[in-house]
Amino acid sequence: MRWSRALIPTHKEDPSHAETVSHKLMLRAGLIRRLTSGVYNYLPLGWRVVRKVEAIVREEMDRIGCQELLMPVISPSELWQETGRWNVYGKELWRVHDRNGREFALGPTHEEVITDIVRNEVRSYRQLPFTLYQIQTKFRDEIRPRFGVVRAREFIMKDAYSFHENDDSLSVTYDAMYDAYCRIFDRCELDYRPVEAATGAIGGSASHEFMVLCDTGESEVIVCECGYAATDERAEGLIATVMPPEEPLSAEPVDTPGMKTIEDVSLFLGMEPWRLIKTIVYVADGEPVVALIRGDRDVNEEKLAGLLGASMIEAAPPAVVEKVTGAPVGFAGPIGLSGVKLMVDNSVEPLVNAVVGGNAVDVHIRNVTPGRDFSVDGYCDIARIGKGDLCCKCGKTLDSFRGIEVSQVFKLGTKYSDSMKATFLNENGKAMPFVMGCYGLGVSRTVAAIIEQHSDEYGIMWPMSVAPFEVEILAVKFKNEKVREASEQLYDELRAAGMDVLLDDRHDSPGVKFKDADLIGVPVRVTIGERGLKEGTLEIKMRRTGEQRDVAIEEATAEIVKIVEEARA
RNA sequence: CGGGGCGUGGCGCAGCCCGGUUAGCGCGCCUGCUUUGGGAGCAGGAAGUCGGAGGUUCGAAUCCUCUCGCCCCGACCA
Known part of the structure; x- marks a missing residue:
């Protein structure tokens, strides 16, 4: 290419609205231009890089025997109704309708569509296993698009789906895909870590995310020197006990006028926040649930949802809180609650003479001891684990780093094949649901991640493999x-x-x-x-x-x- | 959606508080001449309904109301 004939619009100055290195450089070097919030044009130079990354992805997918296909961006709502995701996916699912008012989704991912193809075309275990993939524009109506192409509403993704007779077969492909991803990111010369991940809206039993190390990354990864690594959504761990040995005293109510937050109450009573027990009412799949955790810690909603087997969980609206506790928000406590499931974090167990809400206006109760003043069926791990907590595997102190999630792989199991009635005949002639895996890789995001790791004060320093x-x-x-x-x-x-x-x-x-x-x-x-x-x-x-x-x-x-x-x- | 900020030639900004001629500056762009190993010089030139609508006023980029868009911080995810 001759520069005099090329459209490579470079800028001398940083764009005013870009914050991160990759966003600034992609704009300055003429790789992309914003069309509207979270939606970008890929100019010739940027597109060349995307194509190079895609080529690497294709080579590595093909190397492990995957087949490329192309599914439509548009899919009918009926398919999404079958799996329930038309509702579960929420506002992030970009919905459109045609002239007759029929509803469609702009594909954020394609489990429904691929499962539909396979249930229609594959009958026998003899055809299994196989993996299909596509590289395509995806749509997610993100709450907040950010950092240029890193969190866009329209972006380029490689999504692969594997179909199996059983879990063992799935594991083989899952491992092969994991290795292929390592090769892809190695070839892109990225410094990355595969880490254990939560399954979120996609679902399934096991998952890993590939994190590119980057201080401005949106994800936090919890790591231990023993090798344990997980996203902050997923990480399990132990919270060090800070409770000194104490004789349990008798529980008694205490007036706490207008003191509705942990901070308020702890200041008012002159007690450290960890002496309080935080009581939070959630609604999980429509049912109220009460979670208890030490006052200085936060509930990890993903873990809570996982333990409850719930697909959707959110903090309860004030009306529900009042109905459950009999008091306005701010005075919830575990004592005297009935007819509601109680989930108690491990961090609560060692507490003695703690403070809880009194389930009445302006009242808390002090000198509360779990198990004595309210009954606990069992303790569980629902805490958000962070740097400084203890590793669930080896007990050492955990560290953390920030990263950009460039891909995530899932063992889906039969989640989609069950709900969509996608079955094959096994060797005994019995109809069995396909066991599935799915494997996403953000292509456009990977380009940004490469720039984050390969630039200096003068500009981008492309690895040869992806250079335009x-x-x-x-x-x-x-x-x-x-x-x-x-x-x-x-x-x-x-x-x-x-x-x-x-x-x-x-x-x-x-x-x-x-x-x-x-x-x-x-x-x-x-x-x-x-x-x-x-x-x-x-x-x-x-x-x-x-x-x-x-x-x-x-x-x-x-x-x-x-x-x-x-x-x- | 809550909180904060910003919309002025292609890009980056000033002007706005305190209303008053042809709305400035730097970069970029066009023409000509000179120049050419780290963002060249001179001369000339094009380009802006000041995001949009309404209002106040003799007069609005500037004040008021509404509205749209964009960015940043939090709750989602490749």
């Missing part, structure tokens, strides 16, 4: 006949050798070209100018290492081809 161009020929003073001839010749030779080459043939000053070259981050820069030509040389400079050297013109093509081929993943 592998070589940029920077012609200083393109007007000069000798410069032009040498540049054109090298350009032709490199292209003939199969290189992706960008020739900066613009008549701009050298400074502009050097700055732009650094900004768009092509890995190999070849500078051709009068100065070098006098000596019969040109300069090769590596964007990432800064390493540069002069090479004789006759040897240049071979030398550059060698550099590029060695660096290709």
Whole structure:
């Protein structure tokens, strides 16, 4: 490509509304342009990178025997009704209707559609297992689009779905997919960690997320030196006890006028927050549930939902709280509750002489001891675990890091095949539900993640494997006949050798070209100018290492081809 | 959705509090000449219904009301 003919609109200044490195650089280097909130145009340079990432994904999917197909973006609501996700998915599901008022979803993921295909086309266990995938534009009406392409409402995703006779077969594919993802992210030269994950709206029994390490990432990962790693939504752990040994005293009510929060009550009574027991009313799949946890900790709603087997959970609205506790929000406590399930976190067990809500206006109860003053069926782990807590595997202190979630894999089991009645005949002629796995990978997000990890103050530093161009020929003073001839010749030779080459043939000053070259981050820069030509040389400079050297013109093509081929993943 | 902020040529901003000629500045863009190894110089030029609607006023980018859009912080997820 000749720069003079290319649409590569670079900017000198940072865009005003971008915060993160990748967002700024994608805009400045002319990779993307925003169309509206969370929706982006991929300009030619950005699209080239997307295509390179896609190519790597395709190679690795095909390597493990997956087949590519393409499903529609639009799918009818009926399919989503079958699995219940038309309701469960919530506002994030982007809904549209046709001229007859019939409702459709813009696909956020395609379990329903793929299951529909397979239930119609696959009859026998002899056809199993297999894996189908597509690379396609997805839609999620995110509450808050953010960080450019990292959290967009329209984005590019690779989604794969595997179908099996049984769990063992699923595990084989799951592991193969896990390995394929490692190869993909290795080839993108990302520093990443696979971690245990919660299953969320997609569902299923086991899941991992691949996290790219990045301080501005939206996800928090809890890690232990023993190797345990999980998202903060998923992480299990132990909360260190801070309760000193104490003689239990008799429970008694105490006036707490207007004190509705843990902070209020602890200040008012002059007690540390951990001496309080936080009582929170939730509604899980329509049923009220009460959760108890130590006052200085938060409930992990994903874990709570998991233990309850609920698909939807949310904090109860005030009316429900009043109905359950008999008091307005702020005075809920476990004593005297009836007809409602009580979920008590492990952190509550060691407490003695704790403070709880009195289930009456402006009243709390102190000197409460769990098990004595209210009955507990059993303790469970519903706490949000964080840095400083103790590892559930080895007991050591946990650490954390932030990351960008670039992919997530799930063992779905029969969640979708059951609800959609997707079955095959096993060797005994019996109809069995398909055992399924699904495997998502955010392609456009991966591009942003690569930039987060590969840039400096001057711009992007692409890994060779995904660079929009592998070589940029920077012609200083393109007007000069000798410069032009040498540049054109090298350009032709490199292209003939199969290189992706960008020739900066613009008549701009050298400074502009050097700055732009650094900004768009092509890995190999070849500078051709009068100065070098006098000596019969040109300069090769590596964007990432800064390493540069002069090479004789006759040897240049071979030398550059060698550099590029060695660096290709 | 709650909280905070912002909408002024393509980009980045000033002007707004305290209303008053042709709405400025930097970058970019066009023409010409000179220049060309790290964002060149000179000369000339094009480009803005000041997000939109309504109102107050002799007069509104500026004040008031409504509205739309965008960004940031929290609850969702690849």
